[in-house]
Amino acid sequence: MNPIKLIGFDADDTLWKSEDYFREAEATFLEIVGRYEDVSASAESLYALQSRNIALFGYGVKGMALSMIEAAIEFTDARISAKDIHRIVEIGKAMLDHPVELLPGVAEAVREIATQYPLVLITKGDLFHQERKVEASGLADIFQRIEIVSEKNEAAYRRLFKEFDVDASEFLMVGNSLRSDIAPVVALGGFGIHVPYHVTWVHEQAEIHAGAERWRTAASAQDIVRTLAELAGSPTH
Template sequence: MDMKFENITTIGFDADDTLWVNETYFREAEEEFAALLEPYETKNTIDQELFRKEMQNLDLYGYGIKGFMLSMIESALELSNQQVSQSTLAHILQIGKNMIAHPLELLDGVAEVLEALHHKYRLLVLTKGDLLDQERKLEKSGLIQYFHHVEVLSDKKEDNYRRLLDHLEIGVDEFLMVGNSLKSDVLPILNIGARAIHVPFHTTWAHEEVEPHLHNNEHLTLPSLRELLRYLI
């Protein structure tokens, strides 16, 4: 698709699975959790129950590892009819702690792209998740010097984006969002009149999946962040 970005002054980047690996570690944790609960249920039922519990708890716990950890504990108690052992609960807590402490893995080309872009554009990080965890990851990443502003949002809906752009005095016609999620990083942005570029990650959380009929051709999809430089430099 031939898209022009001459008016863009500010670029927002999603963090998880756009700048660094994230969802892969959740899938690994789910596998470990299912193995722990095998004495009580089938893997398919365990996976379904955990996802149901995560969705039920989103408004209460928000996004991120800590909410995921609490949902695993609640699911374990319910799936085992309150019979799960203390050692298994301790193991679940350790799964979450291991996720938080996991070494950060930048996606290919991230530092190179940000180095090239930050001389020309105002760069932002706009992400969901736990504030402390996201701040920790940004610190580990070594990327913080490239960003003018970092915002950890409770959610990524149209109103969240509108309020943030208004607060930062950024016009929708000069803003571009880059991220891996059509649901969170692309469609709400297009709906408020701004521009978006989709850079898919190989693994997508079920909650972020979008029905094919909701896709449109008003955004650019690129295979990697490196491809941004063809359009923005």
């Protein structure tokens, strides 16, 4: 008997490109700050500052832009010019204005899975930006619910299970982040399909030491359907 009753999909770097733009923004930021100071350790320092600010700014482009401004002032002892601060603001605006570029095979895979299961999109980040990307993706009509959350942790998934009246063992999550998409779901007794992206923010990296029988890695979007069929035939644990 198929145990899966509901499937969740991550958005950024699972359905469409995202981290590439953050990396490009970081490189431009370091080029700006590098005109004032040695930036050999600035990437690590920027990440440390971003991590501290997540509780205040949340995830997404706006939080990163604010952190870059703060970091630029801190790294240069407030010597950075107003012109260069404005350049950093423009980096953020450009990221918010990027077109939505679906990953290869994603639309076909999601639509095929939607013929067999109800789907929910679960993403985190800035509300307005994520809503715009979902709408621009052309995939919004496939999902029964769009969930934009402040954090994807066990508490967030428990709320989702309650709202949809499903047990953890009846849910499967598809995403590129082991930390946010796979680990909390598996820890609760659910299933997961990890679809690695070619670059992953260090904050989203993790290891999973339990529940190996309940999650798999799919090499690409085209591989998700086959991997789902494998897991759907697995007994619940």
